[in-house]
Amino acid sequence: MRFFAAAVLLAAASMSSVAAQPRGGVFPFPYEVVQLENGFRAYLIKAGAPGQIAYVSIVRTGSRDEVEPGKSGFAHFFEHMMFRGTAKYPLYDAETTKMGAFRNASTWADQTAYYLVANTEYLEKIIDIESDRFQNLKYAEPDFRTEAGAILGEYQQGAREPQRWLNEKVREAVFQTHTYRHTTIGFEADVRAMPNAYEYSKSFYERFYRPDNVVLVIAGDFDNAKARQLISKYYSGWKPGYKTAPIEAEPPQTAPRDATVKYPGRTLPILSVNYRAPEWNPTDRAGVALEVLGQVAFGPNSALSRKLVLEERRVQQLFPSFGLSRDPYVVSVQAMVSNPADVKGVESEIAAAVKRFQETPVDAKLLADTKSSLKYGFLMGMETAQDAAFAVMQVIVSTGRLEPIEDYYKTLEAITPEDIREAARKFLIDTGRTTITVVQEG
Amino acid sequence: MRNHIRLALAPVALFLGVAALHGAQAKPSVNPAPPRTIELREDGSPFIALNIWVRSGSAADPKGKEGLASLTAALLTGGATTQDSLEQILQKLYPMSAGYGASVDKEMSNITGRVHRDNLDAYYGLFRNAMLSPAFSDADFNRIKAQRMNFLERARRYSRDEELSKQLLFWAAYEGTPYQHPEEGYVDSVRSITLDDVRAFYKAHYPRNNIVVAVGGGLPAGFEARVRKDMDTLPEGTVAAIPAPAPTAPAGMKVVIVEKETDAAPVSFGFPIKLLRNDPDFVPLLIANSYFGEHRNSIGRLYQAIRETRGMNYGNYSYIEAFPAGYATQQPRVNVPRRSQLFEVWIRPISLTAPGNLHERTLFATKTALWELRQLAEKGMTPESVATSKEFLRNYVGTWGATISRRLGYAVDDAFYGTGKPGYLQSLKAAIDATTAEQVNAAIKKHLQADNMHMVVITADAAGFKQKLLSAAPTTITYAGQRSADLLAQDKIIGSYPLEVKDADVRILAIDKVFQ
Numbered sequence: 001m002r003f004f005a006a007a008v009l010l011a012a013a014s015m016s017s018v019a020a021q022p023r024g025g026v027f028p029f030p031y032e033v034v035q036l037e038n039g040f041r042a043y044l045i046k047a048g049a050p051g052q053i054a055y056v057s058i059v060r061t062g063s064r065d066e067v068e069p070g071k072s073g074f075a076h077f078f079e080h081m082m083f084r085g086t087a088k089y090p091l092y093d094a095e096t097t098k099m100g101a102f103r104n105a106s107t108w109a110d111q112t113a114y115y116l117v118a119n120t121e122y123l124e125k126i127i128d129i130e131s132d133r134f135q136n137l138k139y140a141e142p143d144f145r146t147e148a149g150a151i152l153g154e155y156q157q158g159a160r161e162p163q164r165w166l167n168e169k170v171r172e173a174v175f176q177t178h179t180y181r182h183t184t185i186g187f188e189a190d191v192r193a194m195p196n197a198y199e200y201s202k203s204f205y206e207r208f209y210r211p212d213n214v215v216l217v218i219a220g221d222f223d224n225a226k227a228r229q230l231i232s233k234y235y236s237g238w239k240p241g242y243k244t245a246p247i248e249a250e251p252p253q254t255a256p257r258d259a260t261v262k263y264p265g266r267t268l269p270i271l272s273v274n275y276r277a278p279e280w281n282p283t284d285r286a287g288v289a290l291e292v293l294g295q296v297a298f299g300p301n302s303a304l305s306r307k308l309v310l311e312e313r314r315v316q317q318l319f320p321s322f323g324l325s326r327d328p329y330v331v332s333v334q335a336m337v338s339n340p341a342d343v344k345g346v347e348s349e350i351a352a353a354v355k356r357f358q359e360t361p362v363d364a365k366l367l368a369d370t371k372s373s374l375k376y377g378f379l380m381g382m383e384t385a386q387d388a389a390f391a392v393m394q395v396i397v398s399t400g401r402l403e404p405i406e407d408y409y410k411t412l413e414a415i416t417p418e419d420i421r422e423a424a425r426k427f428l429i430d431t432g433r434t435t436i437t438v439v440q441e442g
Numbered sequence: 443m444r445n446h447i448r449l450a451l452a453p454v455a456l457f458l459g460v461a462a463l464h465g466a467q468a469k470p471s472v473n474p475a476p477p478r479t480i481e482l483r484e485d486g487s488p489f490i491a492l493n494i495w496v497r498s499g500s501a502a503d504p505k506g507k508e509g510l511a512s513l514t515a516a517l518l519t520g521g522a523t524t525q526d527s528l529e530q531i532l533q534k535l536y537p538m539s540a541g542y543g544a545s546v547d548k549e550m551s552n553i554t555g556r557v558h559r560d561n562l563d564a565y566y567g568l569f570r571n572a573m574l575s576p577a578f579s580d581a582d583f584n585r586i587k588a589q590r591m592n593f594l595e596r597a598r599r600y601s602r603d604e605e606l607s608k609q610l611l612f613w614a615a616y617e618g619t620p621y622q623h624p625e626e627g628y629v630d631s632v633r634s635i636t637l638d639d640v641r642a643f644y645k646a647h648y649p650r651n652n653i654v655v656a657v658g659g660g661l662p663a664g665f666e667a668r669v670r671k672d673m674d675t676l677p678e679g680t681v682a683a684i685p686a687p688a689p690t691a692p693a694g695m696k697v698v699i700v701e702k703e704t705d706a707a708p709v710s711f712g713f714p715i716k717l718l719r720n721d722p723d724f725v726p727l728l729i730a731n732s733y734f735g736e737h738r739n740s741i742g743r744l745y746q747a748i749r750e751t752r753g754m755n756y757g758n759y760s761y762i763e764a765f766p767a768g769y770a771t772q773q774p775r776v777n778v779p780r781r782s783q784l785f786e787v788w789i790r791p792i793s794l795t796a797p798g799n800l801h802e803r804t805l806f807a808t809k810t811a812l813w814e815l816r817q818l819a820e821k822g823m824t825p826e827s828v829a830t831s832k833e834f835l836r837n838y839v840g841t842w843g844a845t846i847s848r849r850l851g852y853a854v855d856d857a858f859y860g861t862g863k864p865g866y867l868q869s870l871k872a873a874i875d876a877t878t879a880e881q882v883n884a885a886i887k888k889h890l891q892a893d894n895m896h897m898v899v900i901t902a903d904a905a906g907f908k909q910k911l912l913s914a915a916p917t918t919i920t921y922a923g924q925r926s927a928d929l930l931a932q933d934k935i936i937g938s939y940p941l942e943v944k945d946a947d948v949r950i951l952a953i954d955k956v957f958q
Binding site: 311 | 488529556837839924
């Protein structure tokens with residue numbers, strides 16, 4: 001927006017559709033979509049600094065799709081294998097090194113994203129290399145086994161953090177059937193067994209790395225017409241064939257659950273109160289209200305935070321995690337408790353805050369401030385081209401498209417104090433609650 | 443993006459001894475008289491960044507009060523002002539989704555913030571008050587100190603072993619100098635800090651003549667002058683100069699082993715180098731270091747040898763400038779400029795995988811890194827390797843200034859070092875292009891070696907590791923699958939790499955005594 005007045009809009013014959021986006025919404029950058037007949041979709045966004053592009057390939061598959069027993073952590077492992085080259089470009093790192101590109105990838109529960117930031121002059125080369133590794137990846141078994149060693153190292157570098165112990169326990173306690181039961185890095189036993197899963201890894205690629213399961217975002221400073229033409233040239237031959245993973249839905253929870261984890265290091269107690277939540281949906285008023293509720297009830301400007309953190313200093317840190325996921329997950333509030341004898345007391349304070357929000361509609365100014373905070377948080381989070389691409393990750397992962405981002409902000413704008421109270425009554429209920437406490441062993 | 447930047451140095455830019463990156467200076471130096479104001483105007487940008495550079499960092503901590511500079515900055519940015527309670531401040535910041543914070547390194551403290559231009563006026567008022575009229579309340583002090591104590595007693599020792607090993611390397615290398623202690627201090631020193639200590643540090647180190655104002659982004663007219671004028675309401679003061687640390691070069695291998703229950707062992711090693719940004723050898727060595735261990739990149743020799751080929755851990759990197767918290771960021775940190783630097787190698791935790799055992803693998807990875815370093819130090823780089831590294835680095839440095847906060851941070855660092863226009867980041871590409879293979883190899887020869895260094899290892903069974911370290915027995919590595927004959931032959935050479943460590947040069951520390 002800073003550097004470009006409007007998107008360049010030209011028709012391209014080889015594509016089934018090219019659409020321009022009207023301006024005036026919350027999303028601050030002009031963009032257009034390129035849709036290929038094989039199901040592949042690319043968003044071209046004008047954002048960030050002159051002369052640079054961020055190239056982000058979003059595979060709508062993550063640890064959520066690891067349905068087979070013993071294969072937790074595999075989406076992440078596969079992410080590593082994507083850097084092992086193809087017949088055309090056997091040395092992926094060497095090719096991208098020549099460009100001086102900043103490149104990496106990340107795996108989450110719902111997606112795996114591959115990204116490069118590079119000079120615009122390399123646009124065609126990047127499209128060539130990236131489209132090639134998504135269609136023609138090739139690696140030998142010894143390389144596969146070697147990479148498994150690196151994964152174990154990645155697992156272990158964070159294995160002794162109390163937060164890891166907490167996350168694993170929350171998932172295990174909440175989920176019995178859904179794959180959100182395991183973390184993205186996976187169960188340790190599964191990570192150790194990875195070297196033997198070469199054949200399985202090939203089926204992973206076959207099923208999930210398909211044009212109808214991947215969305216490309218190119219953000220930055222580039223020529224749209226050229227990008228459209230190159231996308232068509234390099235991605236049109238990619239055969240569709242995405243196979244949805246048979247993920248079992250989690251049955252409703254019927255009673256509160258509690259568990260304590262003994263951590264074999266030094267930590268203050270960490271209390272985590274979790275509630276079952278709906279899936280992310282940009283037009284679902286109740287779900288969006290729940291996200292807002294997390295901020296108003298437990299955020300840095302909440303009455304509870306002022307009381308527990310600032311005035312009474314009973315809690316060192318209080319933070320809400322109320323972002324929703326592609327499938328129903330949990331929302332949670334986490335507190336690091338100053339005095340180990342006060343864990344139950346803090347738990348009661350959180351319960352009392354929940355009750356207040358179920359009974360009394362939120363103050364109108366606080367709600368307006370929260371909407372403003374969310375809006376400016378969104379805008380402030382899009383300084384660079386890469387930021388802009390990452391800011392639309394959730395909507396693309398959940399819906400496969402970027403356009404509904406505007407629906408989300410319309411829904412957010414319409415949220416009333418009564419919606420917040422309804423969300424508290426609907427979701428922050430005892431039967432959907434799981435309370436996990438991490439305490440120091442001994 | 444850089445052609446949108448106008449660097450205005452006002453009003454009297456005293457660039458004494460300014461040197462461009464290839465300027466010829468006899469020895470490492472920094473700028474004794476930086477400008478009072480730095481402005482990076484980027485018209486049209488919706489973002490505005492502030493960076494108040496206080497020219498005192500943790501090196502200015504009084505003895506026994508280590509951590510005071512850091513705690514003072516934390517209290518300024520996390521406490522009430524005489525105008526507003528903390529509650530009011532948080533309420534006002536909330537709808538802007540903005541905040542301000544502090545970072546403290548050895549030589550500088552930076553109070554920084556970023557805001558959308560829609561909210562600049564309301565935001566700046568709060569920011570200014572935090573700098574000029576902190577309330578220094580008991581409640582804020584007690585809360586922030588308690589959080590800090592929790593970090594020192596628990597989180598620092600029981601979260602990221604690899605970060606701890608890196609901090610311990612600096613602690614060992616800078617023993618007896620103002621650079622020795624970690625910026626957050628020690629358990630006992632922070633415990634002894636009172637609110638009066640904080641008030642006294644603020645009074646001594648935050649006078650107007652010790653403060654540089656840096657602002658950037660879509661600035662309204664006159665904004666930089668307004669901020670400077672506000673900061674000039676602080677009193678004048680005399681800040682005692684701290685001599686630049688002159689770390690002693692270690693003779694042989696000095697090893698610290700931390701005993702801790704763990705199943706993966708990180709290793710850090712390094713030694714002081716006499717090289718800062720303005721030195722003519724700097725860019726040549728930056729190229730060599732990129733070849734050897736570019737941070738969080740798969741192209742380095744270390745990464746290739748230990749992770750990519752042998753699958754022993756998650757990554758291995760090297761540095762010629764301080765790079766704290768490297769696990770959290772891919773780009774170099776700004777505002778950690780120093781008058782003394784180490785050459786540093788970071789080996790991420792070595793996995794315990796069957797077959798083999800932890801000590802054997804840790805030692806093998808360490809020997810691999812040392813062997814690679816010796817190859818580099820003794821044989822240098824081929825012209826082809828230099829060309830490849832240059833080709834990478836010349837574009838890669840273009841990604842280091844992605845945000846206005848980072849560009850402003852680099853401008854502050856330029857003022858610290860006295861780097862002339864157009865600035866370090868802006869000069870790098872041309873400086874890299876102009877560097878020859880001969881210059882790279884001369885810099886390697888002059889600054890790198892593999893014999894004398896400090897080393898830190900965090901591991902279970904420290905005594906067992908020490909024994910293995912002192913033993914002359916070859917180290918072996920076992921793989922899960924078939925490996926090439928060439929690799930196995932090279933493994934034999936590396937396994938027999940002699941580590942000449944003396945018993946008296948090995949210290950074992952219990953984890954609960956680290957940074958006590």
